[in-house]
Structures are given as C-alpha cells and as structure tokens.
Amino acid sequence: MRRFPRLVAVPLVLLALVACGEDAPPEAVPSLAVVLAIPQQQEVTREVVASGAVEAWEEVSVGVELSGLRVASVEVEVGNAVAAGDVLLRVDDRTLASQLQQSEASVREAETNLETARRRAARVRELAGERLVALQDAEQAEAERDNAQARLNTAIASRDAARVQRDFTVVRAPVSGVVSARSVQPGQVVGAGGELLRLIRDGRLEWRAELAEADLLRVGTGTLVQVDTPIGAVEGSVRTVSPALDPQRRTGTVYVDLPDPGPLRAGMFAQGRLALGRAQALLVPNEAIVRRDGRAYAFTVEPDGRVRERGVSVGSTHGDMNEVRDGLTADDRVVARGAGFLGDGDLVRVVDSPAGADAANAQPAADAGSDAGAAPASAPAAPSGAGATREATHDAATGTLAE
Numbered sequence: 001m002r003r004f005p006r007l008v009a010v011p012l013v014l015l016a017l018v019a020c021g022e023d024a025p026p027e028a029v030p031s032l033a034v035v036l037a038i039p040q041q042q043e044v045t046r047e048v049v050a051s052g053a054v055e056a057w058e059e060v061s062v063g064v065e066l067s068g069l070r071v072a073s074v075e076v077e078v079g080n081a082v083a084a085g086d087v088l089l090r091v092d093d094r095t096l097a098s099q100l101q102q103s104e105a106s107v108r109e110a111e112t113n114l115e116t117a118r119r120r121a122a123r124v125r126e127l128a129g130e131r132l133v134a135l136q137d138a139e140q141a142e143a144e145r146d147n148a149q150a151r152l153n154t155a156i157a158s159r160d161a162a163r164v165q166r167d168f169t170v171v172r173a174p175v176s177g178v179v180s181a182r183s184v185q186p187g188q189v190v191g192a193g194g195e196l197l198r199l200i201r202d203g204r205l206e207w208r209a210e211l212a213e214a215d216l217l218r219v220g221t222g223t224l225v226q227v228d229t230p231i232g233a234v235e236g237s238v239r240t241v242s243p244a245l246d247p248q249r250r251t252g253t254v255y256v257d258l259p260d261p262g263p264l265r266a267g268m269f270a271q272g273r274l275a276l277g278r279a280q281a282l283l284v285p286n287e288a289i290v291r292r293d294g295r296a297y298a299f300t301v302e303p304d305g306r307v308r309e310r311g312v313s314v315g316s317t318h319g320d321m322n323e324v325r326d327g328l329t330a331d332d333r334v335v336a337r338g339a340g341f342l343g344d345g346d347l348v349r350v351v352d353s354p355a356g357a358d359a360a361n362a363q364p365a366a367d368a369g370s371d372a373g374a375a376p377a378s379a380p381a382a383p384s385g386a387g388a389t390r391e392a393t394h395d396a397a398t399g400t401l402a403e
Contacts, residue, residue, distance in 0.1 A: 027271045033349045035337035039282050039330050046276040047316045052209030054268040061180040062197040064190050065168045078182050082173045093169035100166050103159035110152035117145035207256040216252040218276050225256045225270040234262045260284035283321040285336045299335040299342050
C-alpha cells in the first residue's frame with residue numbers, strides 16, 4: 001500500500017497559514033475627522049436668564065361718578081397720550097345744568113333775605129336802645145337775621161354740590177399717561193363705578209420675572225437687565241425685589257423698570273438677562289456641547305486618538321461660547337467640530353480647520369458611492385454537466401485531498 005505523508009502535510013501547512021491570516025484583526029480606521037478646541041479662561045458677565053411678562057408700572061382706571069346719564073362724546077382713542085387734566089369724555093349735562101341754575105337762584109334769594117334781615121335787626125336794636133321798643137323785639141329781629149344767614153349757607157352748599165355734579169359730566173385725565181383700553185361709546189348710558197377708560201401712568205412699563213430663591217438672593221435693586229425683543233435688547237434696571245417668596249413654588253418676583261421700552265407692549269412675554277457682575281469662567285465653543293437625554297456632554301481626545309465622553313455642567317452662553325462650570329479643565333483637548341456624531345471610544349482624526357474636517361468626512365461618502373455604482377467583477381462560471389471537472393478541495397476531517 002502506497003502512502004503519501006508529504007503530500008498531505010503540505011496542504012495542512014497552507015491551510016494553517018490561510019487561517020492565521022483570516023483571524024488577524026483589521027487595522028483600526030478613524031471614524032471621523034474632527035477639529036479641536038482648547039477651553040479658555042476669560043472674564044465674563046455672570047447672568048441669570050429668566051422669562052416674564054411686560055406690565056404697566058401703574059394702571060389708572062377711569063369712570064364716572066354719576067348714574068343714569070348718557071355719554072355725549074368720547075375725546076380719546078386707545079394709544080393716545082394725554083396730560084393730566086385733558087378731557088377724556090363728556091356726559092350729557094342738561095339735567096345737571098338746570099339743577100345748578102335752580103341752586104344759584106336759591107342762593108340769590110337767600111342773599112336778599114339776609115340783607116333785609118340785617119337791616120331790620122339793626123333798626124330794631126337802635127330803637128330798643130332808645131327804649132322805643134321792647135328789648136325782646138330786638139332779640140327777635142336778630143334771630144331772624146341769623147336764620148337768614150343759615151338759609152344762605154344752605155343754599156350756597158346746595159349750589160356748590162350742583163356745580164360739582166355738573167363738573168362730573170366732563171371726565172378728565174387724573175394723571176398723564178397713555179390710553180390702554182376703552183370700553184365706552186357715545187350714546188351709552190353709564191353707571192357710577194364702572195371702568196370706561198384705562199391709562200398707563202406716564203406710559204411707563206416694567207418687566208416682571210419670577211426667579212428661584214437661589215437666584216433671587218443674588219439680585220438687588222439697581223441690577224442691570226437686558227430684555228430681549230425681535231429687533232434688539234431693551235435695557236432696564238431692577239426697581240425692587242419681592243420681599244416674600246411664593247410658598248408653593250419657592251420663587252420671587254423682580255420688578256424691572258424700562259425707561260425706554262421700545263417695541264415692548266404691556267402684556268408681552270419676553271426673556272431677559274440679569275447681570276450679576278463679572279467673573280472668570282471656562283469657555284468652550286457652543287458646538288462642543290452635546291445634549292442627550294437631558295444632560296450635557298463634551299468629548300475630549302486622548303493621546304491614542306480616541307475620544308472620551310465627559311459629563312459637564314454648563315452655565316450661560318456668551319456669544320458663540322458656552323460656560324462650563326464642571327467636567328473640564330483648561331488642559332483638555334475638546335472636540336469642537338463633529339462632536340454630535342461621536343460616541344465614547346471612537347477613533348478620530350484631528351484636522352486643523354472646519355473646512356478640512358468637512359472635506360475629509362465627505363471623501364469616504366464619495367468613495368462609497370463610487371464603489372456602489374461600479375460593476376462587480378465577473379466570477380468564474382460554475383461547472384455543469386457530467387463531464388465537468390471540479391476543483392480539488394481539502395477534507396479537514398480526514399486530512400486527505402478530495403477530487
């Protein structure tokens with residue numbers, strides 16, 4: 001029986017070499033090209049960001065003190081600026097004017113009666129001094145004079161009351177300001193105590209924001225504030241701080257005076273920034289902060305080229321930079337471009353510019369697209385038919401060659 005020990009050994013060695021080549025790990029390839037940034041220590045303005053409503057500093061409700069009278073005319077519209085004493089509306093005063101004329105006539109009658117009673121009392125007193133009349137007659141005349149004086153005083157008081165009532169038919173602005181609301185029309189019958197017009201005193205507005213107790217303790221009277229609007233910031237200052245907190249929410253209110261409100265209007269809701277002073281802060285680009293699941297992260301690059309995910313505590317934003325209060329140091333190398341596409345442990349390639357990173361990241365995508373569009377290489381046709389010859393294969397179980 002013939003043996004072929006050497007023929008069997010050669011294929012086994014070849015298969016072992018092939019197996020070793022297949023088990024070797026592939027070389028790691030960077031998943032992304034990134035741009036780095038070094039955290040910077042800079043002096044910044046500490047701010048508290050809050051939201052609140054714009055309200056009138058003081059609103060004045062205007063009505064009439066009469067009931068059952070018809071409005072004759074309304075002299076102002078919403079948005080008009082008025083000075084103290086300007087006429088706002090007029091009420092039909094014909095009835096009250098008639099009552100005033102009647103009161104004035106009663107005053108004139110009382111004045112005439114008083115004058116007559118004075119002259120008579122003087123004559124009777126003179127006659128009583130000459131003992132031509134009884135002293136009792138003189139006292140009686142003087143009593144009538146005093147009664148006439150009292151009737152005149154009553155008539156004058158009635159006339160003054162009628163004059164005041166008539167003056168109530170002309171409603172004037174109690175303070176200077178801007179008309180913010182109007183709920184009356186000419187011809188309307190009005191009642192006492194109802195609001196007909198509303199004024200914003202001096203046209204002065206303020207921004208009211210609620211702050212948490214920790215932030216409220218850092219804000220004082222005079223703190224500078226910037227209220228954001230679609231066309232720019234409006235500057236103001238804290239007029240006063242609420243002396244008490246809401247016991248349920250643990251928040252307090254700050255009242256910010258707005259000397260020049262600009263586009264702001266009462267009733268608007270706006271965001272504002274309260275400046276608390278200047279301090280040193282560690283800043284990184286806004287692109288370096290990644291927010292996932294309600295938390296903030298940054299990626300640092302290690303010497304081996306892999307990134308590490310670091311949880312950070314962020315503060316306020318200063319332009320295109322974001323303050324990092326905890327989680328990074330000034331010596332860290334932070335991924336500034338492409339951080340949103342990374343995961344912990346990814347291998348990256350560092351480039352110098354954002355344009356270079358974009359170009360490097362776009363190249364693999366272009367190569368993949370060209371490979372997908374190329375025609376696949378033709379594979380050798382499989383043999384078919386009874387006369388086809390099969391390629392020799394190795395039987396690993398028996399260590400022999402099979403045809």
